Amino acid sequence: MTQTLHNKLFRVWNYLFNFDYVLIFLLLTLFAVNIFIQYSANDQNMTRMYNDVFYLALSFGLMIIIAGINISKIRAAALPLYVLSLVLIALVLLIGVRVNGAQRWLNLGIRIQPSELCKLAVPLLVAYVISIKDHILSYKDYLVGFVIIAIPFAMIAKQPDLGTGILVFAAGFFVLFFAGLPWKVMIISLIGIVASSPLIWSFLLKDYQKHRLLTLIDPQSDPLGKGYHIIQGIIA
Structure with a gap:
């Protein structure tokens, strides 16, 4: 009985403390930065911040559970x-x-x-x-x-x-x-994408997708439309 309990406690200990703590620290840092930016961008909306914290905590908990799956x-x-x-x-x-x-x-x-x-x-x-x-x-x-x-x-x-x-x-x-x-594959792929970009622009992209790309490059071209949130993010 004592040995069984000891084995169970050992498995729990091993599960809880056998993580990549550098990765967890980096994730928590990203979470904190994300919450701060969202809070700043949403006019210091506490309700929105609490929701963000809740869903981030829920996601982190799910990550811990999934990390324990064989x-x-x-x-x-x-x-x-x-x-x-x-x-x-x-x-x-x-x-x-x-x-x-x-x-x-x-x-x-x-x-x-x-x-x-x-x-x-x-x-x-x-x-x-x-x-x-x-x-x-x-x-x-x-x-x-x-x-x-x-x-x-x-x-x-x-x-x-x-x-x-x-x-x-x-x-x-x-x-x-x-x-x-291999870097050679990536370089060749990049050259292929760049070379085919006129065809992609002309035949594959929808008008709204073209508009989004142009607005991303120059948000001031549509300050009250597609570029509004980009500009507000820069201001925030």
């Missing part, structure tokens, strides 16, 4: 989560709710945005595919990673939701980057 279970969930996210995004394109010209949500009694699931599913599957390789990663392996990223990116951009698509792409790309993606 890594084998997380790996096993990678492919099902990815497939589920693609199925849900396909349903969005077919029967999704359209709001302000964008079809990004599913109405299942409550509105859900399946593209949010991709922010988790894409880097998780890319990491899983890389981790099961028993050799130095080849260009073919990186190509598989890019295909995993490109499919949901294209589907999300079709909604259209280029902003979320870029975030999903970045989440997967940085997994490849930290896995050792």
